[in-house]
Amino acid sequence: MQISTTFRHMEPSDALKSYAEEKLERIKKYIDEPVVVQVYLTVEKIRHIVEISINAKGVSTKASEATNDMYAAIDAVIDKIERQLRRYKERLKGHKPADAPERQVQKKIIAAEDLEQSKEPVVIKTKTVSIKPMSVDEAVMQMDLLHKDFLVFTDAGSDSINVIYRRRDGNFGLIETAK
Incomplete structure (x- = not known):
C-alpha cells in the first residue's frame, strides 16, 4: 500500500502520519493490491479535517470528516471508507455467478x-x-x-x-x- 500524507495549514506530525497509516491497514482486507492512498490533514481555525482518497485495482473511493480533534477525524473517516468498501465487496459477492467458465x-x-x-x-x-x-x-x-x-x-x-x-x-x- 502506497500512502502519501499531506499536511495543510499545520506542522507535519509523524505521530498523526503513523496513526493514519496504522488505521489504513484495516482496509487491506477489502481491496486488492496495488493500492494508492492519499491522506490530507487540514486545520481550519478549530476544525480538523481529514480527507482520504483511495485508488486500487478497479476501485476508487473518497471520504472526508471534520471534527474538533484530528485523531477522532481520522477514526471517523476510516470508518466511513471501511463501510463503503464493505458495501462494495458485498455487492460483488451478491452478483457473483456459479462457477462458470470464462x-x-x-x-x-x-x-x-x-x-x-x-x-x-x-x-x-x-x-x-x-x-x-x-x-x-x-x-x-x-x-x-x-x-x-x-x-x-x-x-x-x-x-x-x-x-x-x-x-x-x-x-x-x-x-x-x-x-
Missing part, C-alpha cells in the same frame, strides 16, 4: 487513416480479454467502475455473449445474441 474474446482496432488509403482494413491493435459470466446488473456495475462506455460479458443465466452499452440519454442498452 471465455476469451479478441478486440481489434483499425485506424481511420488506413481505411482511407486502402480498400482493405488493417488491424492496428489486437487484445485478448477474458469474458466473465455475470448478471446484467453486475455488468452495469463493472462498466461504471471501469469508466467504460460498453462491456462485453457472458450472461450467467443463458450463457450467451451480450454487450451492454451506455446510451446518449444516460440509460443503458443491451445487445443479446441468439442461440
